[in-house]
Amino acid sequence: MCLAVPGQVVEVEGDDPAFLRGRVDFSGVRREVSFAFTPEARPGDYVLVHAGFALTVVDQEEALLTLEELRRLGEAVEASPETAEEAPTP
Amino acid sequence: MKLVDEYRDSDVVARLAAGIRRTATRPWTLMEICGGQTHSIVKNGLEALLPPGIELVHGPGCPVCVTPAELIDAAVAIAARPEVIFTSYGDMLRVPGSRGRAEGPAALLDARAAGADVRVVYSALDAVQIAAANPGRQVVFFAVGFETTAPGHALAVLQAAALGLENFSILVAHVLVPPAIDALLGSPECRVQALLAPGHVCTIEGSAEYARLSARWKVPIVVTGFEPVDLMEGILMAVRQLEAGQARLENQYSRAVRAGGNAPARAAVERVFEVTDRPWRGLGMIAGSGLALREPYRKFDAVARFGAGPEPVQDDGACISGLILQGLKKPHECPAFATLCTPEQPLGAPMVSSEGACAAYYHFGRKV
Numbered sequence A: 001m002c003l004a005v006p007g008q009v010v011e012v013e014g015d016d017p018a019f020l021r022g023r024v025d026f027s028g029v030r031r032e033v034s035f036a037f038t039p040e041a042r043p044g045d046y047v048l049v050h051a052g053f054a055l056t057v058v059d060q061e062e063a064l065l066t067l068e069e070l071r072r073l074g075e076a077v078e079a080s081p082e083t084a085e086e087a088p089t090p
Numbered sequence B: 001m002k003l004v005d006e007y008r009d010s011d012v013v014a015r016l017a018a019g020i021r022r023t024a025t026r027p028w029t030l031m032e033i034c035g036g037q038t039h040s041i042v043k044n045g046l047e048a049l050l051p052p053g054i055e056l057v058h059g060p061g062c063p064v065c066v067t068p069a070e071l072i073d074a075a076v077a078i079a080a081r082p083e084v085i086f087t088s089y090g091d092m093l094r095v096p097g098s099r100g101r102a103e104g105p106a107a108l109l110d111a112r113a114a115g116a117d118v119r120v121v122y123s124a125l126d127a128v129q130i131a132a133a134n135p136g137r138q139v140v141f142f143a144v145g146f147e148t149t150a151p152g153h154a155l156a157v158l159q160a161a162a163l164g165l166e167n168f169s170i171l172v173a174h175v176l177v178p179p180a181i182d183a184l185l186g187s188p189e190c191r192v193q194a195l196l197a198p199g200h201v202c203t204i205e206g207s208a209e210y211a212r213l214s215a216r217w218k219v220p221i222v223v224t225g226f227e228p229v230d231l232m233e234g235i236l237m238a239v240r241q242l243e244a245g246q247a248r249l250e251n252q253y254s255r256a257v258r259a260g261g262n263a264p265a266r267a268a269v270e271r272v273f274e275v276t277d278r279p280w281r282g283l284g285m286i287a288g289s290g291l292a293l294r295e296p297y298r299k300f301d302a303v304a305r306f307g308a309g310p311e312p313v314q315d316d317g318a319c320i321s322g323l324i325l326q327g328l329k330k331p332h333e334c335p336a337f338a339t340l341c342t343p344e345q346p347l348g349a350p351m352v353s354s355e356g357a358c359a360a361y362y363h364f365g366r367k368v
Helices: A060-071 A075-079 A082-088 B008-021 B035-043 B067-079 B110-115 B122-134 B150-162 B177-186 B201-207 B208-217 B228-243 B263-274 B300-307 B323-324 B357-363
Strands: A006-015 A021-026 A028-034 A046-051 A053-057 B028-034 B055-061 B082-088 B117-120 B138-145 B168-173 B194-198 B221-224 B249-251 B272-278 B284-293
Touching: A006 A028, A006 B008, A006 B055, A028 A046, A046 B168, A060 B228, A075 B117, A082 B008, A082 B249, B008 B228, B008 B284, B028 B035, B028 B177, B028 B201, B028 B228, B035 B055, B035 B194, B035 B357, B055 B177, B055 B228, B055 B323, B067 B110, B067 B138, B067 B168, B067 B249, B067 B300, B082 B110, B082 B122, B082 B208, B122 B150, B122 B194, B122 B249, B138 B150, B138 B300, B150 B168, B150 B263, B168 B284, B168 B300, B177 B194, B177 B208, B177 B284, B194 B201, B194 B208, B194 B228, B201 B221, B201 B263, B208 B221, B208 B249, B221 B228, B228 B357, B263 B272, B323 B357
Parallel strands: B028 B055, B028 B194, B082 B117, B082 B138, B138 B168, B194 B221, B221 B249
Antiparallel strands: A006 A021, A006 A046, A021 A028, A046 A053, B272 B284
16 A cells, blocks of 8 residues: 555646646656645656655665665675675675 | 566665674564565575575554454445445455355455445545545545555545535554554564564654664664565664664665654644554454544544444454464464465455465465
8 A cells, every 4th residue: 555656757737736736657658647745846856646746856866876885785805715605695 | 567576676685685694693683664575585595595584474464364254344335335336456355354255245355246336545545536536426445454554545635625516435444553563572482583564654754663663662763665686685674783783774665764763654644643552453452543633524424424333353263364464373373374365365464465464375375
């Protein structure tokens, strides 16, 4: 029930915050979404959408930073010969 | 898909698995709260990547599973009224109430088969639109969910009020996560040593409540996302804390969760709902664990409008969903699992919902 899917904001329109609506692109499929809770969202942003509502604007910088760190995880350990046999097995 | 595929990268998952193996020196039991996390763990086979001592038990984070049988009975009774268009998320349709099928419609799907106008909607705002388009009918929306879903339901009520709709109401079955975690961690049977907190609930509510729970019960709590990389990183962060003898709140899901949550969403919930005691199916009454409409929005309450007050009922004896929802038993340990109880003919809600632990085990073939 708490599933939320990231999509890219195409457009946001409306003046009354309770009725703020827009369209979000999910890998080519576009859906109408309420922006009542993310009035700060702008075209090009990624938002997490749950049951027709954009819940949060995804912090892309934070996302990239985390991924970069994780892609390097364990490299220092793998580089040392005595722990090399502990390298990950898929 | 951007911001999804990167978090399914098998190389990163393998690095995290190796990290967990290097970090864990003894057995630890972790619980993921959210049913969406359970499904991702089982579907992606993440437990097989963990060292044998690290056990994941599955939490009560499935709103459909914990909606009391008497509320399903009330929904079925309201849906059967000729003037009503009953709207719901698809998940709720198969969940049986307290009646056996021989006694009449047990689930909303049975009510529909018997002629009731039951419609699946994607969003609560769709139900508001149906009400606006059908002034001669009463449109009822089954408002089931946790903190993630509550703002949308609050907004539906605010829109209905703004539009002056007198033919729209909601049947409220809202539950709150922190009081349930508090009850769970306080139980003498509890063997959970660390928690993965539900990431999407925290996008709304923030993480302050979870910091308090972590301090109160001295357990590490990691706010965690839903993709394989998120879950493995959340587990690694929790195991690191356990091994270091720490117990604090950490946020793995920082790309989506801010400490203060979502202010406009919280304001909408605060305006429309108030906290109330609520029974959880399988777990019993938990104080302060539910939401109810507050004045002046009580006129949108379907129970008040139709007088179909829920009567408390006993759950079916064969189903052990209460133990499963508390993490005390696993689905395959239930004698009815995959025999008497299947997704087509479920005895309990965890076999129905796309987030139920029993459905996850059934669909992805996990038996041990």
